[in-house]
Amino acid sequence: MHRIVVVGGGAGGLELVTKLGDLIGHKENISITLVDAGLTHVWKPLLHEAASGSLDLAANEVNYLVHSHQHNYNYVYGSLVDINKDKKSIDIEIISLMNPEIKCIRSIEYDTLVLALGSKSNDFNVAGVKEHCYFLDSQDQAKKIHDNIFMSYFDMKQQVIPAQSDYHVAIIGGGATGVELISELINLKNKMAETLFKELSQIKVKFTLIDSSERLLSGLSPSISKEVEKNLAAMGVNILKNARVSAIDADKVYFSDGSALEANLKVWTAGIKAPQVLEDLNGFEKDNIHRLKVYATLQTYSDPNIFALGDCAHCQLDAAHPPLGARAQVASQQAEFLALSLINRLENKKLPMFKFVEKGSIVSLGKEQAVGEVLNELNIYGKLARTAYDALYRLHQVNIHGLNQTVQLHKRDSAAKNLLKKFKLY
Ligand SMILES: Cc1cc2nc3c(=O)[nH]c(=O)nc-3n(C[C@H](O)[C@H](O)[C@H](O)COP(=O)(O)OP(=O)(O)OC[C@H]3O[C@@H](n4cnc5c(N)ncnc54)[C@H](O)[C@@H]3O)c2cc1C
Structure with a gap:
């Protein structure tokens, strides 16, 4: 029996166990187990849409x-807390769903371990960020942002907050996550002002996007940054560049030049680091944001039986x-590569080397438009770019559900959208 254990069922990990399960999960001498700290998977690049409520x-x-039942693998609900390389086992903490005070630690043995734990926001130890900012790392956090905005809009509608008050949203971090989130939140506000919360048209809701670089999306080409900045400015976003945040409190964002900005809702999207469990782990070679260093085989520097992929590698x-950057397309390509590579490993063949194929980047600017560069420097804009952006999620669905089921899901989503349009809610 060869035991493959994958920890983390996200953009990379879930695609990996699906492929492995479909290809070799039925074999009696192989067991595939997925461990995840959650009960359900939502593709992380959708979280800004979850935060706005458009998803x-x-x-x-x-x-x-x-899903595990449909694709021949085992699923264990729990959080990785430790790895024992000598015993080839991991410790996971399982919390009772009925009574969260009841917890236990369970050990799972492996022959091959794959870590696909993703990443979380990096606050760079800026004072007040943990206490006063929202993050966009998980479904729960996306729901919290959504609830905060909706409750604030309700308060404004019911005039619990005086009608003349402004409502300020500040997003700190002008990378793809910050840009996509602010676009979604503006769309939400505009849609709400037309439908459920007509009073919003009289209230000044301000949106500010803050970045310490001299341009937004500094990881992409200058032409994309320029186009995105132009679009955001047209949507009414106040863009602050070269602005280094030094502290945050309940009411304000403070900058290193001594200035400050009032903000009711503050979301921190300014960088990532590996999850805490990897930060705490001893005996592994890591980089300065605690990601595990891996070779091109995706084996960790520290143990050939332990692999890592996606944001945590x-x-x-x-x-x-x-x-390689923290992107879903990296995690997905690594998952596809590793599924075939692990089958080589089971057959005692030489492991291949991972090669990344850059397929471009697309940044969504709300439900109707996007901006991106594909196929090595071809820039695309507007609805075409948005269609290409949507296709990325459909590709993920094909990888975890197969083509037929994805077509059914697409039909269901289109029908739901038409229904919302009929009731003038979309
Ligand atoms: C709002 C937003 C928009 C984005 N848009 C894009 C985009 O347009 N294009 C793009 O390429 N990338 C995008 N990204 C980045 C992309 O989401 C990540 O790079 C990708 O999800 C990484 O995949 P992963 O498998 O490494 O980790 P994840 O998808 O984050 O999955 C990690 C999994 O590990 C589990 N886990 C974590 N800790 C533990 C533990 N201790 N024990 C057990 N399980 C654990 C989590 O529950 C989760 O299921 C976006 C990210 C965000 C937040």
């Missing part, structure tokens, strides 16, 4: 237990290029 979270959740394929 029906329940309809887009994948239940791990049901520091994978630098050659000295001329920087490590």
